Amino acid sequence: MKITGLIIAILAGALLIYATADFPGWGDAASPASTHVSPRYIEKTMEETSVPNMVTAVLADYRGFDTMFETTVIFSAGVVCFILLRVFGSEEPKESLYRHVLTGVTIRVRAGGEIPPDSDDFERIDVMWTPFDLIIKTMCRILIPFIQLFGLYVIAHGHHSPGGGFQGGVILGASIILFAISHDLRTALRRIRERIDALLCATGVFIYAGTGALCLLLGLNFLDYAALASILGVDPITARSHGIFIVEIGVGIAVMATMIWIYNNVSSRGKYDEGL
């Protein structure tokens, strides 16, 4: 198998390298990729959408359908992870570990047993529990708000600088995942519950598709943001810019929620009990 694989890889690689003889050179301004549709985007984006960042304009306006279905793909990936892994009606774990906060004594509670529910003296801990780490927890507590602020900035400033819904959404999702890693999964789940997360995931896609449908209702094509001009009270070109922003918010919410959802499902094997 290894030899066959090696032969296939080398043959395919040799064929591809042979094919590069016909490729345009690196950075060639006359290459096919930069001569047909690209000049149109570069020269017309500003006057048609008033968005300086061409990538954002092409992403959400010229190629709006592509991005909408990419968002749907991400949403489906989240749903697939959920369907594959999630275990409901949890058979109780054989024993769960509790730690007495004041003395640091760990007690094992067998299945069926319970600690007094109104007691604040005990905290549930993971099997792979490590002692309270001051440096990690303090650093994460300081960093996470700034990461989230930066994520919001990246979403909101996607018109004028590198950024947009996908990047900002991933940064926001990463902040929550960092929280789940530095503390534990249950603490993170108390902040963003599974139900809210799944709802957010669907809401993001809904905002995107809903904006498109609104344009349709207002008499123009699906995802033609110029139709929003009458609602927003601006001229059609600025309306495109605002429409792109609304859609980017939808993408950001969907990506953030999906990242968290996938992490929660994969790290806890669908039990939502103990994470990494």
Place this chain on the structure above:
Amino acid sequence: MGDLIQLLVAKYNYWIYITLMMIGLYAMIAKNNLVKKIVGMNIFQTAIILFYVSIGSKKGGTIPIIEHGHGAAGSHVVHAADYINPLPHVLMLTAIVVSVATLGVALALAIKVYERYNTLEEDEILAQIREK
């Protein structure tokens, strides 16, 4: 010799991506462990992402964000030669996030396989399937 160096300078980016891509392909074919296969798939995807981004580059062009664009719509002429092609960046922007999502699905499937067969080694899984 001069021709060869010229060819090397013009095309070496593609050769790097092809090498990376073949590393990924080899890992997908030859590795026994399912997680290593998934990592191979990710290397393959990364090679394609790099390939697309390098297609977008243009000598003398800057990033595709119009300079002094804020608040001055259409006040100055934009030349296509000054900016690189935005389209590959758009395509890869979505592809990166989608590749993370597909990685999640692949890992979820690997977890299900592990729960069922108690191993992630391909030959052991096949042996267990044949026994049944």
